[in-house]
Amino acid sequence: MPKEPFETMPDVMDAKQIAEALQLSKAGAYNLLSSPNFPTLRIGGRKLVLKQELIAWLKSQTKTTGREDDQ
DSSP, X not given: OOOOTTTTSOSEEOHHHHHHHHTOOHHHXXXXXXXXXXXXXXXXXXXXXXXXXXXXXXXXXXXXOSSGXXX
């Protein structure tokens, strides 16, 4: 049975962990954390994301082809 891609990641992720999970640079992760539609959680001066919110955001950003809705 295949593993969930983010199974080993913590429930709350910082820029370094987001970069690792999405195979981005740390600067790329900070750009995401600064995007207006990205589900950022601010605690003090830190920008974090909940793992489940990241997964939901990724699904919402995924475009599929071949469906009647997309035509």
